[in-house]
Amino acid sequence: MPHRTGQRPAYPEGSTIDWLREEAAERERQRRLHAQRGLRGLWGVILDSAIMWFVAVATGVGIGLAGAWLDILVKWLGDLREGRCAHGFFYNQVTCCSGVDPGELCTEWQTWSETLHVRSIFGQSLLQSFVYMTLAIAFAGSAALLVKTYAPYAFHTGIPEIKAILSGYVLDSFLSPWTLLIKALGLALSVASGLSLGKEGPLVHVSCCMAYLFSKPFHQFRANEAQKRKLLTAAAVAGVSVAFGSPLGGVLFGLEELDLFSDESDVMWRGFVTSVIAAVSLQYVDPFGTSKLVLFEVTGVADTWRAFELVPWLFLAVIGGLLGSLLIKLNAAAAVYRHNSVIRDWPILEVVGFTALTAAVSYLVVFLRVQSSELVANLFQECDPTKGDYHGLCNPTAIWANVFLLILTAVTKVALTAWTFGMMVPAGIFLPTIAIGACLGRAVGLLTQGLHRTYPKSWIFSSCPPDPTVRCVSPGFYAVIGASAMLGGVTRMTISLVVILFELTGALSHVLPIMISVMVAKWVGDAFGKDGIYSIWIAMRQYPWLPPVDFRDRGETVARVMKPAGDLVVVRDEGQCTLRELDTLLKAHAFRGFPVVCGEHLVGYATREKLEAAIEPLLEEDAASGAQRSCTFGAQPNAADAGIVNLALVLEEAILQLRKDVPLELVVSMFQKLNLRHILFTHEGKLTGLITKTDIVWLLTAHFPSLVERNILQAAMYILLLSSPGLT
Amino acid sequence: MPHRTGQRPAYPEGSTIDWLREEAAERERQRRLHAQRGLRGLWGVILDSAIMWFVAVATGVGIGLAGAWLDILVKWLGDLREGRCAHGFFYNQVTCCSGVDPGELCTEWQTWSETLHVRSIFGQSLLQSFVYMTLAIAFAGSAALLVKTYAPYAFHTGIPEIKAILSGYVLDSFLSPWTLLIKALGLALSVASGLSLGKEGPLVHVSCCMAYLFSKPFHQFRANEAQKRKLLTAAAVAGVSVAFGSPLGGVLFGLEELDLFSDESDVMWRGFVTSVIAAVSLQYVDPFGTSKLVLFEVTGVADTWRAFELVPWLFLAVIGGLLGSLLIKLNAAAAVYRHNSVIRDWPILEVVGFTALTAAVSYLVVFLRVQSSELVANLFQECDPTKGDYHGLCNPTAIWANVFLLILTAVTKVALTAWTFGMMVPAGIFLPTIAIGACLGRAVGLLTQGLHRTYPKSWIFSSCPPDPTVRCVSPGFYAVIGASAMLGGVTRMTISLVVILFELTGALSHVLPIMISVMVAKWVGDAFGKDGIYSIWIAMRQYPWLPPVDFRDRGETVARVMKPAGDLVVVRDEGQCTLRELDTLLKAHAFRGFPVVCGEHLVGYATREKLEAAIEPLLEEDAASGAQRSCTFGAQPNAADAGIVNLALVLEEAILQLRKDVPLELVVSMFQKLNLRHILFTHEGKLTGLITKTDIVWLLTAHFPSLVERNILQAAMYILLLSSPGLT
Structure with a gap:
């Protein structure tokens, strides 16, 4: 008879863990730990x-x-694309020039043409x-x-x-x-x-x-x-x-x-x-030598914001929601296209080719050529004449050219990102999204600032300080708003995004606009599909993960989705069930677990792992007669005397039983909240049906394209299919 | 036949809501809202x-x-105790003197003796x-x-x-x-x-x-x-x-x-x-005219902290944990004493008397006399010769006197707070706790600073800057650490405390010490009882709230705690149950709900409210024959024909059924996580027992003194007792 918390079989790759069982095991371990007395017990706990x-x-x-x-x-690698340090190969541009006084020219850092003494401009x-x-x-x-x-x-x-x-x-x-x-x-x-x-x-x-x-x-x-x-x-x-x-x-x-x-x-x-x-x-x-934690410090932002600024910010929020949804859809389409075309068999060639394309396109536009992180850092900062002009961004005579370049950069980046995110390289989508949003935000900020400079006396700008040299519109903060909106549209996160951006800017007075832009972007994006980019990828790769969406059943009960009792493979505990029969059942069906019934009445639920672990030693022990022994799952008092094997302890400790006429919504929300693997449905003690987590995942993600790759994830998918008794 | 989501009876004062039912009702409402088509539907949703x-x-x-x-x-009220504004009665001291240039004496604010022209010092x-x-x-x-x-x-x-x-x-x-x-x-x-x-x-x-x-x-x-x-x-x-x-x-x-x-x-x-x-x-x-949000700004804190400072900080953390536990215990003892003595009948007199005592004691010590918030604000700040000496706190020659006064203040405040928190006035415990901790922290900080000034060359202080005029020890930050530790000891909160104090200080480099002090204080405090001050008060007032403690059952199953089936009052659904019998049952027993059984088999669970709501109209409709009508809870197909009242829809939609041999821990944690009101225990469909939230609350809080007051909370307690079928 297996011990209550005896050897717990390991979970195979691709399965879902049983939280209740793991928690129980941890409780048992803690109990044993705390039960030890004296110094040794104390030492164990500590x-x-x-x-x-x-x-x-x-x-x-x-x-x-x-x-x-x-x-x-x-x-260092990034700088290597531009040149090298004469001092030593392993210095990057900043550390190479760190000994130079401000104003002095850094001669130690040499571009490749300087190193190779190429003189002609063309060369x-x-x-x-x-x-x-x-x-x-x-x-x-x-x-x-x-x-x-x-x-x-x-x-x-x-x-x-x-x-x-x-x-x-x-x-x-x-x-x-x-x-x-x-x-x-x-x-x-x-x-x-x-x-x-x-x-x-x-x-x-x-x-x-x-x-x-x-x-x-x-x-x-x-x-x-x-x-x-x-x-x-x-x-x-x-x-x-x-x-x-x-x-x-x-x-x-x-x-x-x-x-x-x-x-x-x-x-x-x-x-x-x-x-x-x-x-x-x-x-x-301190990798950047700034002794600051923040990556993209926002500097020089005006202390207060004016009501009229809500108009461009709302515009940015709407754009962020729309463009975010578009990026998600393009990315999913690219992934499906890649999956179904010949590209799939040549992932390295794809990366090489697309990198060449990206590099060629990027080299032409200055905002695309610099590292994204550098671009974002500059876009978030206000122009300060003492600190350089950030790739020409601060040239007040080139507003239209800058706006055009920024929008071009954003559009190009949307296209590039949609394809890149999913190639065979490690790739995050946060930074490109921030960069796209920051470009658009800065463009809108530049336009608003230009408008203010052209018509400083207009009633729109009446809340600005009368002194025209005082900054009223901060294009750098517009870039932050743009980035927030774009992130909201792509990830559909809310509070954590706001806090991340709040820790970047640090100004409490500016949290409200960030909050509004994230919220509006999420609302706009939700109109085109409720799922963020991560949910889409989870669904496309068919991981058994329940999206925390609000499922609406339109009045349906669980009866339609559950597998009815008649279609279930069950273990019958009616006295004459032998170990051999159990073994045959386990070998004939690949399901993860089996309800145990007596007549129509539900006795319990036994998982495959526990059943196998209990039966196999008994079968091995006595191959001939062992297989003929009867077994029972009920707590029959005289079972031990009659030589009947009592498997009652194989049953799951806690099984959730509901009635089959409960609303489907309720069942979905129980799976979402309780990390369950299955729910049994009974009526007056009689088993009426079963529903598993996989059924619920399929119910919620049926509308996504699938993207399970043959080679890598085939095994996982196979196991997934098996674990769903409702779908064979 | 009552509609599925028909009129939901209101909950009486003192009961516990049924989350599942409320969520279901909200889902139904949302469904109806979203089902409306066209502009009207959109308008409704918006x-x-x-x-x-x-x-x-x-x-x-x-x-x-x-x-x-x-x-x-x-x-204003606080300042009124000291004097009044000659300008106008409704100005407080700060606004009264706001027009005065720095350095100029404020003559508009007059103490009471100035107003009444009392000249003698004694007078x-x-x-x-x-x-x-x-x-x-x-x-x-x-x-x-x-x-x-x-x-x-x-x-x-x-x-x-x-x-x-x-x-x-x-x-x-x-x-x-x-x-x-x-x-x-x-x-x-x-x-x-x-x-x-x-x-x-x-x-x-x-x-x-x-x-x-x-x-x-x-x-x-x-x-x-x-x-x-x-x-x-x-x-x-x-x-x-x-x-x-x-x-x-x-x-x-x-x-x-x-x-x-x-x-x-x-x-x-x-x-x-x-x-x-x-x-x-x-x-x-901006009530304080500082345009800052923070209440107790920490200023002038050294940028870095040194390893040797961990010793005094750990000492403060241990003190915080000990004193916090002591304060909790004193406060609970005071509450029990008040409850059992004659004081209970004279709450206003108690307040007046204790205020007189507090005022008399406080008037003698300067740190007690000022408002707690002002005291804390000053304790958190570093001494700055340009800003005054904060009630003599910054006098470098009076270190011992200050340390003595600070410790005296802390000890007095512990005693005063233990009694005050629970009197018949609105009263929070956060600020007094912060003040006690800040006093102790500042005292330890002053001692450490004094040690450093006396032995600047000691190996302990070798990490300090060699220039003695540069500050090495910041007593203001020690006050913050003391406050963190004390708060940790009293409230047993962790992360939110750290964040609150982090938003006060703003320095990321100082979060680690705050975190350590809160953690150590909590550990030390937990050794003397795991519950924070709020949990204690909840238990003393017997609210049905489950503390989120890790309950350990030492191997016990739920069988000991549950009410076995034989002792339960159940509704028998065996064909011959009439409406009159149901009505009698409802009137004879005050339980909140009844399991419905057929033979030994569990059919469902019906709450008192729903049963009453279903039966009463039928009884009123036809007083004579109505009461004789039979009723059933099973979904008998021909029930309607035979004139039998079908009460199947009265049953709870989702009832949780477990086996009675599950560990007690598991049941407690299910109640904690799922906001349940009851769990039914079945074996092969047969009802074996029932456990309610009240049973679990009593299980977890049995070791606390009770403090349910006769007059105010008697009704609540009565209802509480009723709601527990296991305890009549």
Whole structure:
């Protein structure tokens, strides 16, 4: 007879964990830990807690350092496309020129044409653009090669997979050390290649890989999938914290987007500590030499904003919602096209070709040529005559030219990003989205500022200070608004976005406009489909993840969706069931679990893993007679005497039973809130039906195109199909 | 036959709402709203959303303005104890002297002895202290009189009740307009009286009252208890935001302490918007004329902290945990003593007497005499010779005297607060706790600073800058650490406390020490009992609120705690049950609901309200024969033909059924997570037992002293007893 909490079979890759079981196992472990008396007991409890904090803190420090190292590597690789340091090959442009006094010309940093002593203008341009493109292709190509060869899961942003894993999906190879290494290295290469992608999302993935690596030596995480996931949540939060330099934003991202804190404030606290430690580690290394945490500091913004500015801001919010939806749809269409065409078989060639195209297009427009992060940093800042003109952005005579260039940049970036996000390289979508929004926002800001300068006496601008030299319109803040709106449209996040952008600007008086723009962009975007980019990718890759949407059943009950009792494969506990019959049943059907009935009455629910674990030793023990032994699941008092095997302990401890005439909405929301795997339906004790998580996922995501790849995810899909008794 | 979502009976005061039912009703309402076609349908949806946002925004603006008004009123009343403005009676000291140039003496503000032309030093002291004490007594006495006469629920902080209400308890009179008015007015009076209390907690109560008032005209809130509670959550968040000038802290307080965001990110978003609007409204009024949101700005703190400082900070954290636990225990003992002694019958006299005592003691020590908020503001600031010496705190020759005075102040305040928090006046415990912690922290900071000044060359201080004029130890920041530790010890909050204090200091580099001190204080405090001050008060007043503690069952199953089937009063659905019998059953037993069984088999669960609502019209309709009609709860196909009343729709839609051998822990955690009212236990369809929320609350809070008052809460307790079938 298997022990109540005996060996718990490991979950196969692609299955969904049973939260109730994992929580029960953890409770049992805690109970045993606390039951030990004396010094040894105390030591056990302290050690247990210390291990947990050690892993969390190590992850925080690790991701903080990794983020800083990545920044330095990207800067160096990126600068290498332009030239090299005469001082030493491994200095980037900033450190190379750091010894130079302000005003003095930095001669140590040499462009490639200077290094190779090319004099003619034509020759210089040709050489520079050739090196720029060659290195871009080399970087992106090697990133794709690394990903394809060593760690296929290191491609893309990783956030959809993290969301699926945190909700209970088992995908350990997604978090392997190889994936960690390749993702970090490939990310540096792909960002430096100048493709339209960011490092933010992949950093979250890297952080989770790190936590997984650090947790592996410790039994408390290795043996419990729920504990592992709680740790991964903290790691994901720390990843966001480092990516945006926003520890609070990270916590709220965890709350809103990863949706796993709901049950325990301990998890939230751990995430917060990890997040702050990661931010402090990043600040300690100080990769940009500014000793500031914020990536895109907003400077010189006017203290107050005027009511008339709400008009351009609302315009930006609407544009952000529309363009965000468009970007999502284009990206999904590109992914489906790639999946169904010949491109799929040549991923590295695709990356190389598209990098060449991106580099060629980008080299022509100055705002596209610079690194996206540099572009955003400049767009967010107000013009300050003492600090240079930011690629001509601050030239007051070239407003129309700048507006045209900014809009051109935005439109080009939408097209480039839609294709790039999904190629075989690590790629985040946050930064390109911010860049697109910032370009549009700055353009609108420049126009508004131009209008104010041309008609300073108009009634519209009556709330501006009368002194025309005082700044009334801050185009840099318009860029922030544009970025907020665009992010709102693409990710459909709300509060965590606002907090991230709030930690960037720091001014409480400017939170309201950011909030309004995010909210309006989300509303506008929701009119064209409620799902953010991550939900779409989860659905396209068919992970068993329930979107937190408000499902409306229009009066339907669960009866239509559930698998009725007559169609279910059940274990009959009517006294004459032998072990051999059970074994045959298990071999004949691939379902994950079976309801146990006596007559029509429901006795319980037994999972495949537990049934197999209970039967196999008995069958092996006595191959001949063992198979003939009868078994029962009821608590028959004289079962042991009669030689009947009592399998009552195989049944699940807690099964949820509902009536089949409950509204479908209620069932969907129970699955969403309770992390369930199945619900049984009974009427007066008689089994009437069964519904599984997979049924609900299919119900909610049926309208998405599917994108399950043959080679990588075939196995996962196969298992998914099996786990759904309703769909064979 | 009652309609599926027909008239839903209102919940009586003191009951617990059924979240599933309320959510279902809201879903049904939304469905009907969205089912309407055309412009009218669109208008309905927009109006519905607009009403929700209108109420949320109105609450935000309302509490922001109320908070500002309260600050102004308190400042004026408080200053009135010292003197008056010759300019006009209604100016406080700051506004009275606002026209005076810096350096010039303010002659417009006159102390009472100046006004009455008392010349002798003795006469002046006597007059000043007499006015001080008389006004203190008058303020506190009138606050108590107002509370006692008009709104008994306006006493105390209100946070325990808010927590109970948000978790589903029905206590509408706690949110009445009268309570709103009396609480706001009484709060101003009691704060101005100089009693050891703060305005933070009560502001949360005021905010909730306001939201309740604003929501009353609208059917969507009035008719749905769940929607009302979601709105109240946003209001509570806004209250914290205004109380501490910390919009993000408010959101995280809502998450951690009120624990209601878990299900819907919409609720969180609404809370965030309300919170920011409240903060902006407060900032707009700018009650202190500083145009800063922060209450206790920390200035002049050194940029970095040194490792040796961790020693005094850890010491402060341990002290905070110990003293916090002591304060909780003293406060609970005081409450029990008050409840069991004759004092209970003379609440106003108690307030007057204790105010006199407080005023007499406070007048002797300068740190006690000033308003707590002013004291904290000064303790948090570094000494700056240009800004005055803060009641002698910055006198470098009086370190020992100051340390003695600070410790004396802290100890006195612990004693005063332990009694004050629970008297018949509106009173928050946040500010006194902060003040106690800040005093201790500043004392430790002064000692450390003194040590550094005496032995600047010691190896301990080797990390300090060699220049002795540069500040190495910042006693103001030690006060912040002390306040964090004390708050951690008293409230046992973690992340929201850190964020609130983080928004006060603003320095990311100093979050780590704050975090460590809160964590250590909580750990130390938890060793003396896991519950924070609010949990204790909830338990003492016996609200049906489940503390989010980790319950450990030591291997016990639910079988011991549940009410076994044999002891339950059930409705038998065996064909011959008549309406009269049902009516008799309902009248004979006061339980909230009844399991319906057929033989031993569970058919469903029917609540008293729904049963009564279904039966009464039938009985009235036809008094003679109606009562003789049989009824059934099963879906018998030919029931209608035979004239049998089909009550199947009276049964609860979703009932949770478990097996009775599940661990008790699991059942407790299901109640905690799912907001359930009861769980039924079945075995093969047969009813084996029942457990209600009240049973679980009693299980978890049995170790607390009870404090249910005869007059006010007797009714609530009576209903509570009734609602527990297991305890009659």
